[in-house]
Amino acid sequence: xxxxxxxxxxxxxxxxxxxxxxxxxxxxxxxxxxxxxxxxxxxxxxxxxxxxxxxxxxxxxxxxxxxxxxxxxxxxxxxxxxxxxxxxxxxxxxxxxxxxxxxxxxxxxxxxxxxxxxxxxxxxxxxxxxxxxxxxxxxxxxxxxxxxxxxxxxxxxxxxxxxxxxxxxxxxxxxxxxxxxxxxxxxxxxxxxxxxxxxxxxxxxxxxxxxxxxxxxxxxxxxxxxxxxxxxxxxxxxxxxxxxxxxxxxxxxxxxxxxxxxxxxxxxxxxxxxxxxxxxxxxxxxxxxxxxxxxxxxxxxxxxxxxxxxxxxxxxxxxxxxxxxxxxxxxxxxxxxxxxxxxxxxxxxxxxxxxxxxxxxxxxxxxxxxxxxxxxxxxxxxxxxxxxxxxxxxxxxxxxxxxxxxxxxxxxxxxxxxxxxxxxxxxxxxxxxxxxxxxxxxxxxxxxxxxxxxxxxxxxxxxxxxxxxxxxxxxxxxxxxxxxxxxxxxxxxxxxxxxxxxxxxxxxxxxxxxxxxxxxxxxxxxxxxxxxxxxxxxxxxxxxxxxxxx
RNA sequence: GGGCUUGUAGCUCAGCUUGGAUAGAGCAGUAGGUUCCUAACCUAAAGACCGAGGGUUCAAAUCCCUUCAAGCCCGCCA
Numbered sequence: 001x002x003x004x005x006x007x008x009x010x011x012x013x014x015x016x017x018x019x020x021x022x023x024x025x026x027x028x029x030x031x032x033x034x035x036x037x038x039x040x041x042x043x044x045x046x047x048x049x050x051x052x053x054x055x056x057x058x059x060x061x062x063x064x065x066x067x068x069x070x071x072x073x074x075x076x077x078x079x080x081x082x083x084x085x086x087x088x089x090x091x092x093x094x095x096x097x098x099x100x101x102x103x104x105x106x107x108x109x110x111x112x113x114x115x116x117x118x119x120x121x122x123x124x125x126x127x128x129x130x131x132x133x134x135x136x137x138x139x140x141x142x143x144x145x146x147x148x149x150x151x152x153x154x155x156x157x158x159x160x161x162x163x164x165x166x167x168x169x170x171x172x173x174x175x176x177x178x179x180x181x182x183x184x185x186x187x188x189x190x191x192x193x194x195x196x197x198x199x200x201x202x203x204x205x206x207x208x209x210x211x212x213x214x215x216x217x218x219x220x221x222x223x224x225x226x227x228x229x230x231x232x233x234x235x236x237x238x239x240x241x242x243x244x245x246x247x248x249x250x251x252x253x254x255x256x257x258x259x260x261x262x263x264x265x266x267x268x269x270x271x272x273x274x275x276x277x278x279x280x281x282x283x284x285x286x287x288x289x290x291x292x293x294x295x296x297x298x299x300x301x302x303x304x305x306x307x308x309x310x311x312x313x314x315x316x317x318x319x320x321x322x323x324x325x326x327x328x329x330x331x332x333x334x335x336x337x338x339x340x341x342x343x344x345x346x347x348x349x350x351x352x353x354x355x356x357x358x359x360x361x362x363x364x365x366x367x368x369x370x371x372x373x374x375x376x377x378x379x380x381x382x383x384x385x386x387x388x389x390x391x392x393x394x395x396x397x398x399x400x401x402x403x404x405x406x407x408x409x410x411x412x413x414x415x416x417x418x419x420x421x422x423x424x425x426x427x428x429x430x431x432x433x434x435x436x437x438x439x440x441x442x443x444x445x446x447x448x449x450x451x452x453x454x455x456x457x458x459x460x461x462x463x464x465x466x467x468x469x470x471x472x473x474x475x476x477x478x479x480x481x482x483x484x485x486x487x488x489x490x491x492x493x494x495x496x497x498x499x500x501x502x503x504x505x506x507x508x509x510x511x512x513x514x515x516x517x518x519x520x521x522x523x524x525x526x527x528x529x530x531x532x533x534x535x536x537x538x539x540x541x542x543x544x545x546x547x548x549x550x
Numbered sequence: 551g552g553g554c555u556u557g558u559a560g561c562u563c564a565g566c567u568u569g570g571a572u573a574g575a576g577c578a579g580u581a582g583g584u585u586c587c588u589a590a591c592c593u594a595a596a597g598a599c600c601g602a603g604g605g606u607u608c609a610a611a612u613c614c615c616u617u618c619a620a621g622c623c624c625g626c627c628a
Contacts, residue, residue, distance in 0.1 A: 024571060034570055036608060046608080071608090072571070116628070153628060161627095200626090245628090271626055280553075288626040295628050322622050324554060351555075352622070360622075389590060403590090414576095415563070418555060420621060427562075431590055434563085434576040441590050449587050489567075497564060500575075511583095511592045528587095550590075 003077045006062050007031055014056055026471070029067065029074030036071050046071030079470050083462040086477040090530040091458060095537045098480035102487075103144030106313040109306055110136050110146060113239070114319070116153035117224040118162050118183040121231050121371040123353040123423060124320050130412050131350055132318035133237055133543045134492035141541060142487055147310060151302070152244035154221055156295060158187070160203030163216050165190030179223040181370075200290055207249065207292050221246075227372075234375050235405060236545065248301040252293050255301040256286060264336055274333050284329040296330050303334055307341055314344045316490070321349035321418055322360075348490055351420035374425065378404035381429050382437075390550065399547050406436030406544040413542050414496040434500050436544055439535060442503040442510075443546045446532045449515050453525060460526040468509040469527060475505045479534050483541070492542055499538040506531050 004020055011018035011033060023032045035049040042049060050068045057073075059066055065076035090097045112132025115125040136146040165186030166175075174182040190199065206213040221244075232238070256272070259265045264274050270289035276282060286297050306315065317327060327347035334342035352360055383400035386393055393399065408428055415421060431437040465473075478498070486494040509531075515524040536546045 019568085021570070024573090028571075032571085034609095036570070039608065070571070114628095155628095157627060269625075273625070282553090282624060285625050290626085292626090294626070298628095320622090321555065323628080325623055326628085328553095349555085354621075385590070390588075416556095419563085420556075422562090424562095430577075432577080433590090435590085437590055438576095441588080445588055445591080452587060493564085497575085500564095504575085507591060508593095510587080514587070516587050549588085 003062055003082065004031060006060065007033075007075050010057050010060070010063070011053075014053060023072070023074060028069060028072075030077045030474075031075045033073040033075070034071060035073060039071075079465055079473075080462055082477065083465055083470070083473045084460070086473055087462060087526050087530050088459050090476060090533055091460075091526060094533050095540075097533065097537070098141065098483045100142050100480075100484075102142040103139060103313070105145075106143075107145045107147060107310050108136075108139045109310055109312040109315040110148050110318060111151050111315065112136075112148060112318040113237070114151045114153060115224075115228055116158070117244075118159070118180070118187065118220045119153075119224075120180050120184060121228055123371070123374075126371060126408075127350050127353065127412055128318045128320070129232075129235065129237055130409050130543060131348065131417060131492060132316070134409075134413060134495075134541060135316060135318065135348065135490060137541045137543060138483065138487050138492065138495070141483055141537075144313070147240045147312075148238075149241040149243055149306075150239040152221075152225075152242070152246075154217075154224075155245035155249065155298065157200060157203045157292070159206055159217055159220075160199035160201065161190045161195065162187050162220060163202045163206075163213060164195050164199045166216065166220075168195075175223070180227050183220060183223070200292070204290055204292050217246075231371055231375070234372075234379075234401065237543070243302075245295065245298045245302070248298050248305065251301050251305065252297050255297060255304065256293075258337065259286060259333075262337055264333065274329075274336070276329055276332055279332055281325070281329050281332055284333055296326065296333070299326075299330050300333055300337075303330070303342075303345060304339070307339070312341070312344065314346060316346050316348050318348045318350070320352060322352065323347075324349060346490070348417070350417045353421050353423040355423060374428070375404065375408070377425065378408060378428050382407070382431070385431055386550065393549060399550055402545045402547050403431070403437050403440060403550060406440050406539070407431060408436075409542055409544050410436030410439065410496060410499075413492045414500070416493055417491065436539075437550075439499050439503045439539055440544070440547055440550060442506050443532060443535050443539075444548060444550045445510060446506065446528050446535075447548050449528050450525070450532070453516055453521065455522060455525050457522060457526075460523050462523045462526070464520070466513055468505070468512045469524070472502075472505040472509045472527060472531065475502050476530055476534050479538070486541075495538055495541050499535065499542070502531070502535055502538065506535070 007020060008018055015038065018033055020031045020033055023029050035046040035053070038049050039046045047070060050071055050073045053073050054066060054068045057066060062078050062081055063075050064078045067074045110132050113125055113129040115121045132148065136148050139146045162183065169186045169189050171182070202213055206217055256265070259274065265272050265286065266275055268283065271285060272287035273283040273285050276284055284296050285294050287293055303315065306312065319327070324347065331342055331345050334345065354360060379400050382403040383396055386396050386400055411428055414434065482494060482498045486492055509527070513524060515521060515528060518524060539546055
């Protein structure tokens with residue numbers, strides 16, 4: 001039973017294309033039809049129109065009551081009917097509630113995380129990882145096949161700098177002990193004008209396959225990947241493809257050739273560029289004057305290769321908004337090359353994490369925050385909180401990890417993507433209110449009820465519902481629509497905000513509607529169960545794990 | 551100078567796509583709640599001229615124009 005459709009059907013007999021709204025407060029009704037737009041057409045005031053409609057439209061089994069309030073026609077639905085249908089459907093479909101076949105046989109490629117080799121795993125890459133992962137989960141729920149690609153920044157002039165730095169200032173023992181920190185240290189030292197020419201020369205050697213350069217590069221790359229894997233393990237994130245810019249090194253000449261054949265390339269200040277000035281996109285640099293390539297070249301090559309491989313419906317690049325121009329440029333170049341699928345490449349931008357002064361973090365200056373330290377600090381605090389609140393809990397370490405990760409993921413995903421976020425460790429460490437742990441706690445509470453009472457019933461009649469129960473059930477019924485919205489807008493925050501509201505509804509229910517010692521025990525258990533499926537599924541769409549106890 | 555993003559309560563944010571009734575949360579602060587399923591919780595009151603100014607409309611936080619402020623980007627980095 002779709003109540004909204006039912007109301008629209010009733011209205012359609014009298015009005016063309018009616019659209020419904022949700023009234024601002026539940027006392028006013030469950031759905032409302034504003035009559036103001038009809039006023040001009042009918043040359044009547046909206047209140048009269050509403051009164052006329054009210055006389056013509058009679059309540060049904062599903063629509064219990066219809067009232068007029070100013071220019072609005074307000075509809076009250078049959079709550080028990082809604083409750084019964086929603087609860088029984090959720091209990092039948094379980095975590096599959098809200099699934100669809102929208103994406104059947106369609107592939108979505110997600111370019112995400114993509115940290116730079118030999119640099120610390122930055123906070124910006126954390127955002128990319130979290131958002132990209134959630135977008136993948138949302139698409140999967142709607143039936144898409146998703147391919148998460150971790151596209152490492154493992155090629156480019158920076159490796160020339162790194163090699164110079166390591167040869168001049170490096171130490172094998174320091175490297176072994178603390179690889180990323182040491183690589184960062186030598187990189188910072190070499191990152192000055194003094195060594196620029198030398199660095200470029202080394203990168204050129206690398207592109208040409210010089211043995212020494214390749215050996216060092218490989219070594220740095222492996223060390224970095226090992227460090228990154230530690231972080232991904234804590235985050236609980238896996239990729240479908242581990243790739244990197246270096247993978248396209250031997251394919252780039254063919255891209256350049258293709259650009260030449262299609263007459264897109266021109267020489268400018270000894271470099272090769274695609275001029276995009278008539279699209280207001282400046283120029284896109286393809287080859288430097290020393291003959292080496294740039295990241296636009298590599299991204300174009302990678303996109304073409306990925307389309308060949310995956311025939312994707314869409315390719316999402318989860319990368320910070322500071323790279324917007326770059327993406328606009330190389331999408332345009334793909335379009336100019338004649339690739340129709342270029343319009344299906346989407347830059348999912350996110351804002352920056354800024355430092356406390358509201359400035360961009362810069363690795364150059366060396367004031368880097370190390371991701372592992374942040375994660376560990378959050379986990380430690382979660383554990384301390386557990387010791388205080390629930391000292392007898394088993395598996396404290398694993399639960400502390402899940403809580404800490406939940407706090408970090410949720411803290412990121414509840415924000416609109418393009419906002420900048422001031423990086424403040426205190427904010428990550430807050431486990432109260434609108435946070436991941438609040439949601440996990442709600443789940444654990446629900447679970448604890450179920451552990452104390454069992455029921456064999458699988459379908460339920462729901463009677464004499466109280467206000468908090470109705471509100472909770474209405475919220476549960478909104479879940480499929482929420483998933484669709486977050487898909488349409490490519491925005492996990494919609495699910496994050498929904499999760500908070502859902503948990504708030506549950507906690508109110510929890511306080512006002514006792515389950516175990518109640519004559520409505522059976523039906524309330526069914527509500528608790530349904531809540532658990534949906535909150536767990538919501539969190540899982542955000543990449544957050546639930547815990548049975550905390 | 552050009553392009554993009556942001557500006558809503560003391561603080562952090564949602565709502566803007568698709569205009570609609572009293573602008574929603576969380577934190578902090580105030581007043582309450584635990585012989586009862588986990589108080590990482592709940593309840594109540596308080597807190598907002600939605601950056602400013604104009605316009606469109608029966609109706610604007612939401613659409614359009616102007617303006618101010620902050621952030622990011624603008625050729626050989628990624």
